Amino acid sequence: MAASWVLPVVLNAVSLDVVLIPVLVLAVASLLRVGGGLLDRLVVASFVVCGSVMAFGLLFSVWPWGLSPVPMMGFLLTVVSLVGWLTGRRPHIPLKLRGSDVLVLGTAAVVWKYVHHPLVGKSAADRIAYFATAEDRMGHFSYFDGIHHVGGYNFLHQEAARTYMMTPAEAVYPQGTHFLLAWIDVLVKSSTDGGAALGMMNRYLLYVMAAYALFCAALVWAARWVGGPRLRGWRTAAVCATVLSVMLSGSMAFLVEKGFDSETVGLLFLTVALALLLRPAMGRAEFALVGVAALVAVTFVYNLYGVLVGIALASVLVIHRRRFAARRGLLLGALAAGALVAGLPTVFSVLTKLDVAKTSNLAGPMVIPDRPVLIGCTLLVLVAAALPVNRRTATGRTVLALVLGAGLVLTVFGFWQMHTIGYLSYYFEKLAAGVLVIALISLGMVGLMLLPGERTKGPLLRRRAERLGLSAVATAAALSMFAGVQWGVPSGWSKPSAWYDSPMVKWAKGENGSDMGPAANLLTKRDLKGVTTPVIALYSNDSYHNLKSTFIAQLLTHQGGNMVGLYEIFYVKIGGPAVPPKDKEKPADKDKTEAEKAADREKEYQSSLGHLKTAIASCPAPPTILVGDAKVAERLRHDLGSAGVQATVVDAPFPSS
Template identity: 35%
Template sequence: MTTVTSGSATVAGKAAPPRRLRAPLGWSAAFALAWLLPLVTHLIHADVLLPVLVVAGLASLQRGTAGWFDRVVVSLAQLFPALCVAGLLFSVWPWHLHPVAVGGFALTVLVLLSLLTGRRPARPRRWRTRDWVLAVGFGGATALALEPFVLRDLGGRLGVLIPGEDMSRHFLLFDMIGQVDGYAFLHPQESLRYAPDVLAEGIRNYPQGTHFSFAVLDRFIRSSDTAAADGTVAMDVMVWLCVAAFVFLVLAVLWSARRVAGAGANPVRLLATIGLIAAWLFFGDPVSVLTRGYPNELVGLALAALLTALVARPLASFGEQLATMALLLVGVSFSYHLFLPYSAVMVGIWAWRERLWRRPVAWLAAVLIAAPVVLTPLLNAKAASGYQLTLPGTAQVADRTATLVLIVLALLSLAWRGGLRAPGNQRAALGILVAGAMSATLAAYQLITIGRTIYYFEKTLHLVIIVGLVGLGGLVRLLPRRTMPAFAVVLPLVVALIVAGGRWHNQFASNGLRLAAALERGSPDGARDAILMTRMYPDGGGMMNVDFMSSPYRNWYASLYASVMQRNYRHAQVWYLWQDPLSKPKTLETLEAMVQDSPVPIRFFIFDPEASFLVLDPEHPVRASAQPGVTRSAYGDPRAKSNIDAVEYLAAKYPDKVKIVRAVPPNR
């Protein structure tokens, strides 16, 4: 019996194969398995497992962090931008978004990464106390976020998100990417059939990294190689992915705040701090980004939070830190490039401290990401108005009082007792100041040009809030070490966040409390009408479908969301603008003009005999709803035609162009 030698070994007198021969066989098997696994999961309709495997695989290769949460969060921070860039390939290669092709490609890249770096998959170290603290805070905030959606049907879930009405166009872009099998800007001709000519360029050139990732995840969730044929199925997936984006934001902010707090943070202090931040995310302004239906902003905020934390306290591995910084810049650009100036300044602060200009690999990274970083802003600039930053929108006005308290508290926490001597605290404080300066600059611009702050200023305040919450991780240095005193300090702030909100904290019940307690349900009836119309006519039936069944807002939401689920928004844009309850009051003459000018027939859905919105004099409208005892659906002038009378008149006059459906809403 021979013994082990330097090149080979023998077992029971037989020579084992040389190690250099076994390695190629092992790597060949790994590459083969990278494609075999997606094939098997697709055959058994379990493609949803593949994204989990990819995240777990990348996490097992991380060496710049040690804990479970650390590795998973950093992996997510790297994977989203990587998917955005890989999407340029997926959009043009023959297999497009097929789960086997995308999954096989992702797993192959992981195997290749392991081969090139010499790293083998390794489990993170066991859970530490601070991991449990983060798990408690994340679990609580996630449960609060899921509760309003888990307990509702699709109409109820969609109803929560539709008042902002931007959700309709986010769904349109997500669905368009799924239908054309790639980025909309790479398929300009195919995308034309989904949007009107006046909006087509703006929609297909909109930042769509979030929408593309949603379209890819949709294929894995449904284990399908094609986009959903049923618009209501696609909408249901989109709603849940929007919720998942908010959950990702919660995870990113809590993890980032814990990182700023430092590895040696007292567990009691850390739990109190994480609890306060989790409450701020759900009961403060960040939850309004979800309820207003801004999925791409949610992702952009999450990436900005992660970037702030990693600039404050970089990863232990320089290579991983450099790659993550580069990828985060790409991710912010592809998701919400309003936050790109902040991200670029923060990366510049880290680059200056690290003297990156002395490292050739940093120059290589800059060259590699230059095109992806500028791609989306350049595309969007072609379609954006020169007055883009002064355009109105539906974002809720942020709580000024709470925001000021947050900024002061976060800066005080970082600076307390010489805290700014620590480089990590310095950079976290700089992040708050940079975000605040960016917001103040935009406010000044808007005040000079239009005399008030509007829409995009509120978006920059969201960034200030998120960066402030990351900096609030420094609160662990101020709180008492004992449990009761520590929680006694943060509890009044939590209560204040829950019981009041509004522009100056003067509105009873915060956004999160109203959402959790079903005090704010959005428009579930409008959503259910849209679902009814879509299920009756999945592709629109070659007509424009208009809801006249009930009150003006319900009808408006239903017509809008039915059009995107029916892939009929190309003909719906003019009706979206015309039906807007805040636009100029409508007369029978303007309704008839809409019918005459429509390039396709109109199908009107009617139900409530009292429903009305037409007036006789649009300059001096008379409203039936101003009288006591009148239902909300009777909004028009009592002397004008009701909705049913108006469409019957039009159907008689234009029999080839007007059709009537006497529907019964789901809640009747």
């Protein structure tokens, strides 16, 4: 108990609070009795820690110390100490390692190498080109920034949070991801002060990239866990490498580019939660703890996936009803309490500002799971689960129930969208990604259908060498079949392999970055110095460029919510030269006379001016407008002044102008 407080105080004094994260994970791991290997124990402990941090975050959000490192970590370590004392468990961590741990850890390392590669050697401002590939990530950062400043969940500090994010996000959007990352960031910084926004953006980008790498590794681990102790040797390598290959070459890598940060973290927790529920190889106490952590972690991060956890949990309780018959009431009571806590943010948002029907049919950029992989893996899992040998096992029956239940939910949701809006939209594909997770982790059971072959006789070293060789060949085969890796063999058409066309490789090459680097450099090094008002950055005649430049400017000044009319900038197509060079003319203007072109430009200017006025009116104070072209700046200064619109127009020349 004393160490629970002394250690945070000492580490905070030397700015090493981040060390408390592994300390907390190891402390929890030492009291759990799940998994016979070190990696399994650490995965479960990390999952429980994340769920606990998000749940206790409700307390941290309202107590007087906010996210201060010492009180938070002292409290969490005290809880672990009390649990150890009350249960009488002595700390114990298994040190056993498995050969396939290399595939799990290797997945995280390889994916991290690819997603992080474009950032290597770039300045903080230049990295914004990869931070701002989509406005979704900028929105997610604003929630993260808000939690840093208000000291807890934004929905519990709505009035203060509106400064940092566009309303009504402070009340309706799930904030588990942003709270968890803010908690990590506070420990990394050893302070509740996140510092300059540019540094915060860079750290946030690294966190979400690490989350994607962990998501891919978690899928590999989960498939192995579902396979259980019978899945060994080359069969383990074949299953793990297949899952790795799908994630390396498939469309899910677009999650990084599209800025779907909450979905990424939600899929990460969904993966671990479903694996542990499909094969609950643990006692009642651990099952209750894992079940509550699954409900909280998944629902707080991405409540859409709470439905899949609910199906899995209900299936487990029915299929394992005899196993959990003793003290069933206590178990159900703990799970009911967990469900109540898990549902609090969602219920709060529904009762305040969330229109569920309208939100469910939202349109937007989508990351579409590869249909052949989704359909093929699901059908393969159904075949394996339906075989008599697997129907006799609890894991086989649970997998079958989960796949059928999730498929039914996805089908009903798809039909509902087709009936109401006529097409499959944004959230259908997100739910489909959850079904893909189920299919991939259930491949562990499919791996059991592979014949292990006769055991090799002879010296131990020889047997291990043979298993290693077979596993290496199985891994290479999976990477070739499912990731398009040709191992240096030239293609028959003298073209690069399909691997080089995958979204992850293109991201690693820097092909999918945004054009926000120059704007970020101007904003951070020149145009925002001394500016405290809301900022509108019109560096270009490209309206989307202006929108993202303005959004970045708002975030860099910690004012992500002060311009309610931010998306009016999407219709502002001025800021660059009033008369674009011939080589930048629109194709439709090539055959027009100069008079017609001038008339079109004037019409576009007046339309843009109207939207700009609307955006200015939404600001809590007269904004600063940065304009990339001097002549356009002068005209805007005159026209806004003549209309009585208060704003400071600044000539901010842009390199391309």
